[in-house]
Amino acid sequence: MTKINKLSDSADLSEDPSKEHFIYKILNPNSVCVFGANNNLLNTMGSMQLRNIIFGGGLNGNIYPIHPRLDKVQGLKAYKSVSEVPVIPDLAFIILPPKAVPQVIEECGQKGIKNLIITSGGFREIGSEEGNKLSQEIGDITQKYNMRFVGPNCLGVYNGWYGYPEKKEAHFNTFWIYLPHKRGNISIVSQSGTVAAQTAWHSNDLGVKIGKSISIGNERNIDIVDFLEFFRDDPQTEVIGLYLEEVKRGKEFIRLAREITPKKPIVAIFAGGTEAADRSVMSHTGSLGGNNKIYDAVFKKTGIISTNAITDFLYYLRTLSYAQINKIFPKGRKVGIITESGGSGSIIAKSLELLGLKVPEFSKELQSKIAEHLPPTGSKSNPVDITFFKSYYDFFVKLPKLIIQSGEVDCIIFDGVFDFEEIFEVMEMSGFPIDEKMKGSLGAFLSEIIRPILRLTRKKSIPFFYCGPQLYSHPLYQTFLSNNLPLFDFWDQPSKCMKILCEYSEYRRNFS
């Protein structure tokens, strides 16, 4: 049976050069002290964040809340000051009013702590003299003690691979959102905490498997370039997502991105470049925004795939994650469409062609082979429209195999309503008898129907996208997604994602 990989076969974790990088400990601390959490989960962000650090499950007893008054915070022994903590924590997590931050960092420095996440806002981004002064102060203190830090003005980090493989189910999550991403081979660095964290509802629903997500804030110390460097060497990272409002070290960014993209695709949102967006950016992270054209040129030069839409961002990441896991990179732009509906077939065909992909008419020879599996109302050209199921197996296996093996297309989009559970439910509800044998055989759908196609598409390096009109919450859809099979819940995204995958594959071929 075809193995359906969760991470790429190439991810050899025994040799992991990223372990030597200074960022490693920030994502994988063995002990953490937390400033600014209490027992009020509704009104304080820091309490929500501590709650999530605790619920990550990997740190066990090694979480040390620091609180001037409370003896216990969220069930943990609290300390009046970091100096009282019985160990030197690998990481200090700070969410306090900005004025209190320099003093606390000083104490952390004296304690010997080397890594910080400073969540607090109120520095450079508020545009006041006081904010800039505080920003300079924390820069000076951390330099004195040789400390590195993420932030300020950030949500911190999520590491779905914390302690892996020893700790199977743990994660390390400093976000206030209580929903962790589902881990996979995608890593995100974001100048927006919202893009890093609050995408989790959608990413989980769509099957976008984010293993690491970083809200990097004002980048007073650690910046996007540092994280690019880390992710370049991280075997758990195979696709990188960026949310950018500015790039501080332009040259290093370009050099690193060019080095990375031929092996690990990068997808970016640049959110500045228009008048109000720049105003928003200025007050958000205090950066000056930038020119759309400059960023477009940088993205082109470095092979970075860019978009302005958050939905596309997540879909492109998912598509490239699938391509990396299965090592499926199409060799051209010719797309075959198999559908059970003329309408969705037309919509998909048109969008592909408007995006610059080809939907070639099949050869007479292939058409006559296809016709054997179609009812008289069906269409055997391209799109192949079966109009209705004569046989499940023909639709899901025989027709796809014929077209994959024909060599006439480089990619396939497969569209239909392939839903068993709901049909059985309707039958039961409507008082119809149910053939239990049939119900059982459809349970083997994944092993007998889907895996043979996956095996063949891997062999031929032909991406095969499934799509249908139901919701991702459908149990069968979730089965596809949990197995990293590219399933789409409607007819718009498959074409856009196929275009991105074709373009990236062309780019990548230039380096092979």
Added chain:
Amino acid sequence: MTKINKLSDSADLSEDPSKEHFIYKILNPNSVCVFGANNNLLNTMGSMQLRNIIFGGGLNGNIYPIHPRLDKVQGLKAYKSVSEVPVIPDLAFIILPPKAVPQVIEECGQKGIKNLIITSGGFREIGSEEGNKLSQEIGDITQKYNMRFVGPNCLGVYNGWYGYPEKKEAHFNTFWIYLPHKRGNISIVSQSGTVAAQTAWHSNDLGVKIGKSISIGNERNIDIVDFLEFFRDDPQTEVIGLYLEEVKRGKEFIRLAREITPKKPIVAIFAGGTEAADRSVMSHTGSLGGNNKIYDAVFKKTGIISTNAITDFLYYLRTLSYAQINKIFPKGRKVGIITESGGSGSIIAKSLELLGLKVPEFSKELQSKIAEHLPPTGSKSNPVDITFFKSYYDFFVKLPKLIIQSGEVDCIIFDGVFDFEEIFEVMEMSGFPIDEKMKGSLGAFLSEIIRPILRLTRKKSIPFFYCGPQLYSHPLYQTFLSNNLPLFDFWDQPSKCMKILCEYSEYRRNFS
């Protein structure tokens, strides 16, 4: 308390000119005979369709299956031939192999039946001489008996308003999809059964309330122009959606569309116009497709809003439905953004500006008023970024009111995580005490928080879109949607929909 309308206040059903139209009886038959259904729900589309006609609940005993062998079909008495049916049915529904269709129509004609839905495929669209001949035959027979019919090669009709207001919960649904749309003021006519029917999962999830949906097929007799005429006069229709592969009666289409769009907006997908799309269209409904430029010109001339994407299609319909229900049409293109996150605020601002809308910086006076409701980290310009909640009421009511009443913007997009149930769940799960009083007061969210804003935006004709990062399945999101409040589950669609609404409002103003 503000009334939240389900249909427009203007929908006076006592005077309903559409009742005189010949289409009325096809959507509202008092009795139906069905050819081509049996008791096998899994393998025959017609059986699924009969099941759905039965489950619509409005027809009671007035459904007459015709079957040559069976005595009972799905629990109903079956008749060997339509001549044996004890009444003259208002409508015959036919899904039989194409060769059997002419004979059955002849029998229906002799019986005195005047309206047909012919679902069967295998006519003009298969491109054979035999298909064309059969098509001609059914044309001749129906002409002889003065019959009107939808189809062939269609799924038929869905009428969510069947028997309304006497029958509160009934609908009439001949689709094979078992999920009916949730009824509202949107009506769809589609040359694709899939677009008419298989959008129901998404339309229901997104709160796109479709009252009537027509799969019109090959248009051998009744065409899109007939339905436009019907929907023009139908008080239950306030927004119209079209899926087009061709328009047969071009002049009449243009004339009617121009008459309708100033009062009832029309959104269209034209799915032909590229090479493979035209090939798909040809085999789908047998039409010749057409030129994108010609269709674009027609849409422009008639004020029809067009898109190639099915997701946009549904969102635009929903947006215009909200505008019609609440009579909210913005007076300009200036948009205010209220957010709790810099990242999503920047994404929304940029997309608005790229789409040609304005996000003006607020006046100093307004900014100083806004600042009173913000923490020091907040941003008072436009976007207004509160960064975090100081007070629910300030965020949801005071800030919006300030900005609505300022007169500085024509539209507002409001973005945040406004989720109570999940936070309470997390608190309970994490062992935190829950303030039951708070839980109770948040239950009044809709009446105390949302309705005052709705009232004010109606008064000022300022569209107010809510958006957040959670899924539509969230109970609070569904509460918004069931009350026709425009809520978006992410940060891309609000800008696109606002653009459409601004453009349509400008267009409409030219006629007032």
